[in-house]
Amino acid sequence: MAIGFDYGTANCSVAHIINGSVQQIPLVGDDCYISSTLCAPTAETVSEYLFRCLNIRPANEVGDAVLRRAIQMNRDEGIEVIPSDVLFGQQALDLYLEDPKDVYYIKSPKSFLGTIGLRDMQLSFFEDLVCAMMANVKHRAEARLQQDLTQTVIGRPVNFLGRGGDASNDQAEAILLRAANRAGFKDVAFQLEPVAAGLDYESTLSEDKNVLVVDIGGGTTDCSFIKMGPSWAGKLDRTGSLIAHTGQRVGGNDLDIYIAFRRLMSAFGMGTKRHSGLDIPVTQFWNPIAINDVQAQRKFYAHENMKELKMLLKEAKESDKVARLVKLHQDTLGYAVIREAEKAKIALGEADQYRVFIQLISEQVDVDITRSEMESAIDNPKQKIKALVEEAVKQAGIQPDVVFMTGGSARSSVLRQAVNDILPTTPLVAGNYFGSVTAGLARWADICFK
Template structure:
């Protein structure tokens, strides 16, 4: 059996083909989409759990080294892993929100895979993270389909990371490939996510069209300009129909982070001053919420930074705000704050103002955010997304007949208006915002493995 596998930044989903149509498989209860999250008692628990309870061995000597260190650490801390100690999806998020201090939680590991400067140990650990998530999803899909799943087409963005170029892409794709092999897949192919979404839209066309696919996902925005329609449908070689691609690591997560930084981090002191009148260092308010940046998270939550934060509080004009920043450090609250910004972003698609309520353990902080404030806050990532649209069209010098927008953030009226302003009079259509990529990957898997 084969599946299309959307290993997404925000959510993961898989689909099989049934009577010529993609069929999404339930992965978490009755839900087709499982949040891309993982939670464990400790960081080291992931590698040991993968070996002990998934029965998946390391792929090389570096992986064996990571496993040995993990087992030694857990023994030293008297951590005896039992089945169920590794949580995924909504269960992982619930466990994290229950007590952020006592667990190791990761959201969107896909965001880290193309990061530059990773050591072999880090690459191997990320492979373990991805493998654990893929193995869990594969087991859930096999339980529903009652068949062994051997083959898959995995979606990938045009570019995994903003820096690093093709080297970063190769690093990320290799991690995904190795993780998928270890999870039990035998034959593995990759397809660009916007191309996959386009294949699903193509199934509805009765005449040939040039389609600009704009896929605004959780971690990346990807654009593909493609000739599509009855002439091309079902062809195994689509090279001649692929006219242009553009992509960058800027997506829904970035919208949430920028909104959190501009509107929520003021409650933690981001626009305040020291007693001497000097502005507070912005990196101390950016790093805790930059949840898609390995270096930023490491720097903020380092032991050395605790001393710097205490000094900032001592020298602050508003020490009560810096005390919240200290609590963010001590309680690992960065993910929670970004999640509140995401709630506001979603709500402001239907209203002009939203009140954010942040539970900071011993204090409830409320912040009102208007639609205009949100639009101002997300201007930088929005501009990058628009530039990608312009780049894809400029590459081919061919105007699209239609724009197909997909991905969770493509629902935003602000982003749709921004795309429309670049290509006026070109109709914008949408399908399943969350499922188009997965469905298209399943269609391509049928072409690859039939």
Template sequence: MYIGFDYGTANCSVAVMEDSKPKLLPLENNNQYIPSTLCAPTRESVSEYLYRFMGIKPSNSIGEQVLRRAMALNREEDIEVVAGDLQFGQAALELYLNDPEEVYYVKSPKSFLGANGLRDGQISFFEDLVCAMMVNIKRTAEQSLQQDIVSTVIGRPVNFQGIGGDSANQQAEGILSQAAKRAGFKNVCFQFEPVAAGLEYESTLTADKTVLVVDIGGGTTDCSLINMGPSFRHLSDRSASLLAHSGQRVGGNDLDIHLAFKQLMPQFGLGSKTLRGIDMPFNQFWNPIAINNVAAQTEFYSDANLRALEKLRHDAADPQLLSRLIHVYHETLGYQIIRHAEEAKIALSSHTHHTVNMALMQDLFEVDISAQQLAEAIETPKEKMRDLVIEAMAQSQVKPDAIFMTGGTARSPILRQCIEQQLPNIPIVSGSYFGSVTAGLARWGECCFG
């Protein structure tokens, strides 16, 4: 049995082929999409839980060292890891929101996998994170199917990072592949996410077309220009029909981060000054919400930075704002701020104004955001997405017959208008914003394992 597996930045989903059509499987409370989140009592609990309660051994000596260190730290802190301690998806989010200070919460670990400068221990830990999520999904899918799943096609972006090139891609794909094999998949192959989405759109065509697939997900934007249609549909080797690819780590998370920075972080001191009239340092307001940047998160939540924040509060003209930022530090609230920004972004796709209500300690405040302010806040990531379309067109020098937009972030009218302006008079079509990649991966599974 094989599945198509979209291990996404925002959500994960899997599909099987049933009666020659992809069928997405329920993964959490009958929902076909499970948020890409994990929650545990401590960081060290993840590796111990994976070993003790999921029965997954480390893949190498580095993994064994990570596990031994984790178990030792848990004993030292008098933390007993018990069944049910590791939560996934919406359950993980709710656990974090109920008590953010007392848990270890991770959203979108896929964003970290291609990061530069990761040490062997960090790579091994990320492999544990991904493996735990994959085990949960695989076992849930097997329970639904009442069959063992032994093979999978996993989607991957064209580029996991904006920098790092092939080495970053190899590192990220290596983590995903090793995690999948530890999770119990005997056969693992990969397909570009925009190509997979294109395969699903191709199933609806009655004539051959050249299609630009623009996949704007939570973590990456990818473009593929593909010749597709009835003449290509049953080919096991599609390399000749793939005309161009471009991709970068810029997606829905980046829109949320930029909106949070511009519109929410002033409530935490961004733009304020010290008593001597000096601007507060930029990084102190960017790093806590840069949830897709390992280095930024590590720097903000370090012991040394707490001392720096305390000094900034002492020197601040408005110390109350810095007190809010210190509260973010103590309770690891960066994810909550981004969640507010994401909700605002979604609301502003169909409304002209949205009010964010925030509560910190006994401190209640509101932030009104307009659709115009959203457009201004996301200008930088929007331009990066536009440049990827330009790059794909430059590679191929071929004008598409249609543009197929997919990915949750592709619903944004601002981004759709941007692409319309770049490629005028070319029809833009959409299928399932969330399910096209998963369905296409299942279709590609027929070529790999059918």
């Protein structure tokens, strides 16, 4: 059986076609979505877990080296890896929030794919993370359907990163392919996520239209200008229908990061000065919450950076606030801060004001945010998204008949208004914000693997 697999930055979901209709496959009880998170005692646990608990071997010599290193480090730490050591989705988040400093936690490893300049062993480790998540989703779906799943179409953004070009995209797609093969998928194809979302919308059309698909996901925003309708439905060769594509790594994660940076990090000392009058480097406040930047995370949580933070603590005028930054480092609380920023973003879609509660080990930090402050905080990523829409229309050379918006972050009234500002006379429509890509991937799988 062939499935569509949305390996998303925020969530993973899968679907298949039954009697011509899309059926999403529940993964956690009756829930069809599992958040793209993983938690384990250590990072090294993940590689050994694949080998020892799932019988999934490395794909190459570099992977073998990563596995050998992981096994040795786990032995040195006295860790005997068992299946329950690696958790996914809400279980992973719950364990992290319970004791952040004593676990390895990662959200959205898809955000790291395509990063240029990483060593082969780092890339191989990211492959292990993706493979573990894919294997978890595959096993859950197979348990629900009571049959093996060996064929899949996986969604991918137009561009995994805003820089790196084809080399970046090729690297990321190769990691996804190897991870999927190792997880047990024998036949794997890829489809652009905005095209997949468009295929689902196309199933509702009774006449041909020029459609601009704007897919604002957790990690990327992608725009595809596509000819759609009965003339194209069901065709394997869609080359003539694809008019223009734009995409960049800017999405829901970036909105959360900017809200945290602009509105929450002042509680951790951003804006305070040293007694000498010099500023504290702004990177000390950006790096801990830049969860989609592996280099930034490494720099902040490095052991040597703690020495720098303690020196800043002695020199800071508002040492009580900088002490929280030290605590953030000690307890690896960057993801917890981002989670509170995300909750604020969602709440301020309806409310005019929201109070954020950041729970440190020793105290609770409260910060009030208004809707206008939130909108101001996310102006940078909003402008990037507007630029992608404008570029797609420019490339197409024609105006769309309709704009189809999808992706979890497309629910934002701020972003919907931003798109409307560019195309004020074009109707904006939406389907299933979270499920359109998955449904379109399932439709494409049904065409590809007939």
